[in-house]
Every structure is written in C-alpha cells, then in structure tokens.
Amino acid sequence: AQSVSQHNHHVILSEAASLELGCNYSYGGTVNLFWYVQYPGQHLQLLLKYFSGDPLVKGIKGFEAEFIKSKFSFNLRKPSVQWSDTAEYFCAVKADRGSTLGRLYFGRGTQLTVWP
C-alpha cells in the first residue's frame, strides 16, 4: 500500500527564515503529488500540485516544491516565511491506479509555527 511520510512533526521558525518541509512517499508507479495547508480553524486548501512536466512547481503564497523521482520525495520550500504561514501542512499522494482510484494518501502533517 502507498504511504506518505512527513518527518518533521513540528517546525518552529522566526519570520524571514527559510523553510523546507520533507515529504517522502512509497509507490512505484505514476503519482500525482500535492501539498495542502490548514490554517487554524479553516479547511484544507491546496498550496500546489504536481502532475507532470517541470519537477519544480510553484504554488500560492510564495511556496514551491520539487519532485525528485529517484528519491521519492516532494519537499515543500519557501525562502522567507511570515507569521501568517503558521498552519498545519499536509503532503498527499494520489496513485494512478489502485483499489480506490483518485483517493489521496496523506502524511501525518507538519505543524509550522512562525514567531514574529
């Protein structure tokens, strides 16, 4: 079965620091990759997605992620975080086939806290 690992459970940064959140997945076939963000009290929102093409994808609010197929990784980055980036970040993978086509496999999430 597919699995998604987010190794950082809680990251604490000061404003303007650079951010990198790790995400690794286990699946040998074609995948679609996503990062979702959940701000306090709000629903999950799509930050960015990768389906094919350029492995470096840019999302909203200055976030980007790089798909490295050989490492089964899809790390999220932001060069300079802001206090408003404080949220829970979820990496998710959608396999191209499986018992439930289209389902997402989520990592356990990384809580990012940014101090002003």
Add this chain to the structure above:
Amino acid sequence: GAVVSQHPSWVICKSGTSVKIECRSLDFQATTMFWYRQFPKQSLMLMATSNEGSKATYEQGVEKDKFLINHASLTLSTLTVTSAHPEDSSFYICSASALSLDQPQHFGDGTRLSIL
C-alpha cells in the same frame, strides 16, 4: 474556485442519536466525494469513497452500518453516524473531486462531532 460546503460545522448530541452531515459542491459537479476523519494532532484518515449513484467504498476497519454514506446527486453526499457513541466524537471532513482524475480534491470546512 471550487467550493465545498459542509453542514453542520459543529454538532453536540446525546449518546444513541443519529447525526447526518451534508457535503455539497457548490460550483462544480462532484462525481466522487470522500469522507475523512481527523483525530487531534493526526492526519486525515479516509473512511470511504462515494461515487454518484453507486454504493460507497469503505476503507478497512470502517463500519459501513455505522457510517452510512449516500451520494444521490452530483452535488450532494451525506454521512450519517448512526447510534453515535462518545468514541465517535471526532472531526469529520468531506472532499469532492470533479469528473477528471487530474483534478485535485476540494475540502469542506469539516464537522466537529461531540457525543455526550
């Protein structure tokens, strides 16, 4: 953008009652809807996948008789927690996906269910 409305946002009820949660896609047709459960500090756990007009597919360990899912139209899916007990207290989230498989899932705001 695509909007998913989930109602109610918070339910408190006595043990033994049944609770219905609605999930609506407001501006697109959702051929597939997903129901998740999220425990504090944990990731989203997929409970079931529902396709319009057919029976839901439940994940292993999820009681289909306890969590009744109906997806009667392309814009509405419902989750009914039957004879709810305190251990069913949780945060339930729905998501919806349009016809094309390369479309991301869009999430509702979630429903916090508290059983006394």
